[in-house]
Amino acid sequence: MAMDWRAWHDQYDLADSSLARRLKVVQQQVGAALDDCPPGPLRVVSLCAGQGRDLLEVLDGHPRRADVRARLVELDERNTALASAAVRAAGLDQVEVLTGDAALTDHYRGMVPADVVLVCGLFGNITDFTAEPQPLAAGDSMFTFVGYGLLKQRSSDAG
Numbered sequence: 001m002a003m004d005w006r007a008w009h010d011q012y013d014l015a016d017s018s019l020a021r022r023l024k025v026v027q028q029q030v031g032a033a034l035d036d037c038p039p040g041p042l043r044v045v046s047l048c049a050g051q052g053r054d055l056l057e058v059l060d061g062h063p064r065r066a067d068v069r070a071r072l073v074e075l076d077e078r079n080t081a082l083a084s085a086a087v088r089a090a091g092l093d094q095v096e097v098l099t100g101d102a103a104l105t106d107h108y109r110g111m112v113p114a115d116v117v118l119v120c121g122l123f124g125n126i127t128d129f130t131a132e133p134q135p136l137a138a139g140d141s142m143f144t145f146v147g148y149g150l151l152k153q154r155s156s157d158a159g
């Protein structure tokens, strides 16, 4: 049976569920990555962004929010509708939510190299995954969450 990716996000609201704990970890890491970014305009992209909670809830209260342009790419239009509503509610005018296939590089035009790249909850759904994630960022942060584990990779570490 196909996964319902809108319903999948409901687990984020179940207190002490593994996904709720994972969200907290991701949000802490995203906040820390923004803290570490140099002054000036920043670009953030999120692949398979879902409802965007990992980024949007952090940006809302972050001192760098005015510096950040972000693009969330997500296939399920129910999730992008919820992400867009969150963007409007928070007044995050520089955040775009795009409904589309995250594998299409055209969707990142004007946003790469990015300062922070989020690839969360993606590789755990790919069977037989053998390729190394290729950073879209130049010298900055890429966060990959494999299943419920965290693999924090700086593109400078990745060579």
Ligand SMILES: C[S@@+](CC[C@H](N)C(=O)[O-])C[C@H]1O[C@@H](n2cnc3c(N)ncnc32)[C@H](O)[C@@H]1O
Pocket: 005, 006, 008, 047, 048, 049, 050, 051, 052, 053, 054, 073, 074, 075, 076, 079, 100, 101, 102, 103, 119, 120, 121, 122
């Ligand atoms: C495990 S969820 C993770 C969502 C979000 N990154 C998070 O961690 O909260 C995977 C998401 O990928 C989306 N998705 C699946 N295939 C996609 C594709 N080809 N392009 C964009 N999004 C896709 C699904 O709709 C789902 O919202």
